[in-house]
Amino acid sequence: MTDARKVVIIGAGPAGSTLALRLARKGIRTVIIEKSAFPREHIGESLSGECGVMLRELGFQDQLDRLDFPVKRGVSVYGPNGRGAFWVPVGEPGPDGTLIEGTTWQVRRPEFDTMLLRAAQDAGCEVIQAAARAVLRDDAGLPTGVTLRFDDGRTDTLDADFLVDASGLAGFLSKAGVAGPRERGSYSKQVAFYAQFENVRRDPAPHDGNTHIFYQRKHHWAWMIPISRTKTSVGIVVPGASYRASGQNPEDFLTARLADLNDEFSRRMADARRISAVWSTSNYSHKISGFTGPRHLCLGDAHRFSDPIFSFGVSNALKEAALAAPAIEAALALDPSDAAPVMRAFESLVTGGQDRVETLINTFWEYPLAFLKLAHFDRPSDIAELFSGRIYDPSADQLPAMQMMYGLMHHAATAERASA
Amino acid sequence: MQRNSEFTTYFNTWVATELGYQGAPLEPESPILEMGLLDSLQIMQLITALEEREGLSIPLEEVVEENFQTPAAVNAMVTRIKAQP
Numbered sequence: 225m226t227d228a229r230k231v232v233i234i235g236a237g238p239a240g241s242t243l244a245l246r247l248a249r250k251g252i253r254t255v256i257i258e259k260s261a262f263p264r265e266h267i268g269e270s271l272s273g274e275c276g277v278m279l280r281e282l283g284f285q286d287q288l289d290r291l292d293f294p295v296k297r298g299v300s301v302y303g304p305n306g307r308g309a310f311w312v313p314v315g316e317p318g319p320d321g322t323l324i325e326g327t328t329w330q331v332r333r334p335e336f337d338t339m340l341l342r343a344a345q346d347a348g349c350e351v352i353q354a355a356a357r358a359v360l361r362d363d364a365g366l367p368t369g370v371t372l373r374f375d376d377g378r379t380d381t382l383d384a385d386f387l388v389d390a391s392g393l394a395g396f397l398s399k400a401g402v403a404g405p406r407e408r409g410s411y412s413k414q415v416a417f418y419a420q421f422e423n424v425r426r427d428p429a430p431h432d433g434n435t436h437i438f439y440q441r442k443h444h445w446a447w448m449i450p451i452s453r454t455k456t457s458v459g460i461v462v463p464g465a466s467y468r469a470s471g472q473n474p475e476d477f478l479t480a481r482l483a484d485l486n487d488e489f490s491r492r493m494a495d496a497r498r499i500s501a502v503w504s505t506s507n508y509s510h511k512i513s514g515f516t517g518p519r520h521l522c523l524g525d526a527h528r529f530s531d532p533i534f535s536f537g538v539s540n541a542l543k544e545a546a547l548a549a550p551a552i553e554a555a556l557a558l559d560p561s562d563a564a565p566v567m568r569a570f571e572s573l574v575t576g577g578q579d580r581v582e583t584l585i586n587t588f589w590e591y592p593l594a595f596l597k598l599a600h601f602d603r604p605s606d607i608a609e610l611f612s613g614r615i616y617d618p619s620a621d622q623l624p625a626m627q628m629m630y631g632l633m634h635h636a637a638t639a640e641r642a643s644a
Numbered sequence: 645m646q647r648n649s650e651f652t653t654y655f656n657t658w659v660a661t662e663l664g665y666q667g668a669p670l671e672p673e674s675p676i677l678e679m680g681l682l683d684s685l686q687i688m689q690l691i692t693a694l695e696e697r698e699g700l701s702i703p704l705e706e707v708v709e710e711n712f713q714t715p716a717a718v719n720a721m722v723t724r725i726k727a728q729p
């Protein structure tokens with residue numbers, strides 16, 4: 225009996241599970257290797273408009289509603305003074321293809337990621353709970369499988385016709401030397417502290433599920449993301465140097481910033497009560513170049529994550545999985561030499577999307593007032609489209625707002641060179 | 645260049661009529677942002693007013709805090725933009 229070609233996916237986050245689901249629905253044999261027992265904790269709760277669209281297309285609307293995840297209608301961004309706020313609605317394509325106001329979700333990741341993984345399993349994907357350890361390669365250096373290690377210490381090997389790294393920040397294929405080396409991202413000096421709170425002041429219904437972002441000085445900001453009817457995820461992100469200079473422990477540091485980071489933030493937290501530990505994370509901003517080959521690719525955080533401020537992470541993971549599925553299907557039918565250009569096209573499309581995300585974030589921090597002007601007055605619908613996830617479509621470069629941001633960043637780079 | 649005193653007179657009228665400012669008259673070097681006189685949205689309002697008054701368009705890269713610290717800084721920005729071909 226001849227075995228169907230087999231795609232092995234490392235990691236059952238949103239990138240890995242939705243890729244497995246898409247491939248399994250095409251009738252392609254998939255195996256997910258996941259080291260953690262699900263449900264497991266994960267940061268990253270706020271979804272974009274396009275992420276909502278993709279989840280509906282994949283058939284998750286009913287399950288998401290049953291899980292009673294808060295409905296997100298947009299994000300409010302509050303600057304250093306109260307009235308300097310702007311609002312970006314969640315957008316989705318209307319009947320004629322133009323963007324209309326829509327909704328997406330805020331999710332509790334343990335439940336959300338489990339839902340996605342179960343759907344992949346139901347579609348026929350096999351799931352192995354083990355850690356992927358090393359990559360097996362043929363004489364030409366192409367990956368042919370992985371070695372596994374189970375919790376009880378047993379080891380095994382698994383053959384693969386195509387290997388996908390969806391291991392998140394673990395960057396499995398980069399560490400194994402199959403993908404390029406890990407480089408620091410633009411926001412690699414930032415640290416985040418976060419916890420869950422009750423009694424956070426939200427906007428009145430139907431806007432009680434929205435995201436709020438607050439900022440003060442450059443690179444000092446906070447998020448407020450409702451994750452249930454009563455619980456809100458609250459976090460602050462600051463340069464690591466700010467934290468070290470404070471001499472405070474994470475709990476005291478978070479408490480102090482609730483009071484002084486931004487007046488509107490403090491007002492909304494006035495009666496809030498912390499109901500979880502304070503978690504912290506750093507070293508998440510990174511980038512890997514050369515993340516595809518004829519028989520492998522990296523997806524989502526496994527090759528790049530810039531910064532969480534505009535909640536693109538899960539959306540990017542789902543988008544990249546949607547782009548990867550047809551590329552993998554094509555590559556499986558081709559010789560390695562013919563598969564290489566298919567993978568390079570995927571890599572350049574994905575890199576373009578991630579670059580646009582970074583341009584958006586860089587412009588926001590370099591030119592906060594100009595960004596406010598664009599988002600609030602000059603090009604609100606462009607900004608809504610970009611926030612809603614149209615960011616992977618190369619045509620996004622033609623949006624006037626995108627052109628203006630390129631112009632601004634070019635100006636900043638020229639000014640910096642002139643002063644150097 | 646429009647003299648700072650002239651511009652400051654215009655600016656005093658603008659903050660009085662548009663923002664309802666009733667404090668002591670502003671000087672060319674009054675720190676208007678530090679005083680909390682203008683928030684970000686009011687800066688946008690001022691930009692629109694300046695564009696109409698001067699018949700020019702303020703490029704996005706000029707929309708930075710440094711250009712709105714004092715009436716004199718606003719005037720210097722307008723003058724600089726007008727001088728561009």
Ligand SMILES: Cc1cc2nc3c(=O)[nH]c(=O)nc-3n(C[C@H](O)[C@H](O)[C@H](O)COP(=O)(O)OP(=O)(O)OC[C@H]3O[C@@H](n4cnc5c(N)ncnc54)[C@H](O)[C@@H]3O)c2cc1C
Binds near residue numbers: 356
């Ligand atoms: C502070 C902060 C806030 C954020 N907020 C948001 C937000 O509001 N919205 C948003 O969309 N995104 C947010 N993100 C980003 C988001 O967390 C990620 O982009 C998203 O989880 C990426 O999904 P993924 O599937 O690529 O990886 P992950 O979700 O990280 O999944 C990777 C999986 O691989 C498994 N794994 C790793 N190594 C191995 C191995 N060797 N063998 C087997 N399994 C392995 C892991 O156990 C894990 O389950 C935030 C990130 C940070 C740092």
